[in-house]
Amino acid sequence: MKVLVTGASGLLGTALLRAASQSGAIAVAAYNSHPLSGGLQMDVTEQAQVQAAMQRAAPDYVIHAAAFTDVDACEIEQQRAWDVNALGTKHVADACEEHGAKLVYVSTDYVFDGEDGPYSEEDPTHPINVYGESKLAGERFTLDRSDNAVARVCVLYGPNKPNFVTWVIDSLRTNTPINVVSDQYNTPTYVGNCARALLRMCELDLAGVYHVSGREQLSRYAFACAIADVFALNEKLINVTTTDTLRQQARRPMNASLRVAKAERALGMRLANVREGLTLLRDELG
Numbered sequence: 001m002k003v004l005v006t007g008a009s010g011l012l013g014t015a016l017l018r019a020a021s022q023s024g025a026i027a028v029a030a031y032n033s034h035p036l037s038g039g040l041q042m043d044v045t046e047q048a049q050v051q052a053a054m055q056r057a058a059p060d061y062v063i064h065a066a067a068f069t070d071v072d073a074c075e076i077e078q079q080r081a082w083d084v085n086a087l088g089t090k091h092v093a094d095a096c097e098e099h100g101a102k103l104v105y106v107s108t109d110y111v112f113d114g115e116d117g118p119y120s121e122e123d124p125t126h127p128i129n130v131y132g133e134s135k136l137a138g139e140r141f142t143l144d145r146s147d148n149a150v151a152r153v154c155v156l157y158g159p160n161k162p163n164f165v166t167w168v169i170d171s172l173r174t175n176t177p178i179n180v181v182s183d184q185y186n187t188p189t190y191v192g193n194c195a196r197a198l199l200r201m202c203e204l205d206l207a208g209v210y211h212v213s214g215r216e217q218l219s220r221y222a223f224a225c226a227i228a229d230v231f232a233l234n235e236k237l238i239n240v241t242t243t244d245t246l247r248q249q250a251r252r253p254m255n256a257s258l259r260v261a262k263a264e265r266a267l268g269m270r271l272a273n274v275r276e277g278l279t280l281l282r283d284e285l286g
C-alpha cells in the first residue's frame, strides 16, 4: 500500500510517517514550507503543484492532513482559510480522482457548534467559526466521490510539535501557573493512535465519515489535571478559568466531543482513552 501524506511536516503528519514505517506501508511525504528530506513540496492552493506531486508519488491512497490549523488566525485570514482548507482539499480530491487514488481527508470536531455534544457521524454539522466552515467545505469536496473518506479528529497531542499537552507539561515543569478553561469539553486525540487508525482506514478501504478521536470526553481543565497526574507534575499550578475570559478571536464550540463507536467497530480497534494516550506519550518522550 502506497500512501501520500499531506501535511507530513505537521503534528499528525509526523506521526503518520512513523506509523506507516512501522506498518510496512510505503509513505510519501508532502510538505509546504518545512522541507522534509525525500519529501515532495506541494502547496495545496496551487492546483498544478498538487497534480505534479500526485503524478510523481502515484499513491493508492492520500491521507490529507495539511490544513491552515490556527483557529483564531482563520478569522482574520478568511481567504487563506478557504484557499487552504476548502479549495486546497478540492485540488487534492480532483487529483485523486484523476490518478485513481482514494482520499482520506482529516477533518475536525469544529464542524459542530458544540451545543449538543458528544456527536456521532450522523449528527448535523453547524460550524460557528471560519476554520470550521472551511474544513466542512473540504469535507463536502471530499465526499463528492462516494469512495472517499472523512476522518474527524479532536485536540491532537503528540511529541513532535507544540500542542496543548506539551504546553501544560512545559509550564508545570518550569513552575509556571496556567489558566485552563473548565467549560470546553472534547475528546483529545493521541496522534500515534490516530495515525494507526487512519492507515487502517486505508487498508480497509473505508468510505464515508468516521470519528477517529480519543474515546473519552472531558473538560480542558480535567485534561490538564490528567496530564499533571500522568507526568507527575504539580496540579496546583493549574487555575480554572472560563472561555469568556480568554477573549479569543474565534468562537469555540463548548462541547464538540466525538463519539467513536462507529470507527471502533469498522476498524476493529479500540481508540485510546485519555490515560492510555498520555501514558503512550510519556513512554515515547522517555
Ligand SMILES: NC(=O)c1ccc[n+]([C@@H]2O[C@H](COP(=O)([O-])OP(=O)(O)OC[C@H]3O[C@@H](n4cnc5c(N)ncnc54)[C@H](OP(=O)(O)O)[C@@H]3O)[C@@H](O)[C@H]2O)c1
Pocket (backbone or CB within 6 Å): 006, 007, 008, 009, 010, 011, 012, 013, 031, 032, 033, 034, 035, 042, 043, 044, 045, 064, 065, 066, 067, 068, 069, 084, 088, 106, 107, 108, 109, 135, 153, 154, 155, 156, 157, 161
Ligand atoms: N491540531 C488539532 O488539535 C486538530 C484538531 C482537529 C482537527 N485537526 C486537523 O488535523 C489535521 C492535522 O493537524 P495538525 O495539528 O497535524 O496540523 P499542523 O501541525 O498545524 O500542520 C499543518 C500542516 O499543514 C501543512 N500546510 C499548511 N498550509 C499548507 C498549504 N498551503 N499547502 C500544503 N500544506 C500546507 C503544513 O506544512 P508546512 O509546515 O510544511 O508549511 C503542515 O505540515 C488538519 O487537517 C487539522 O485541520 C487538528
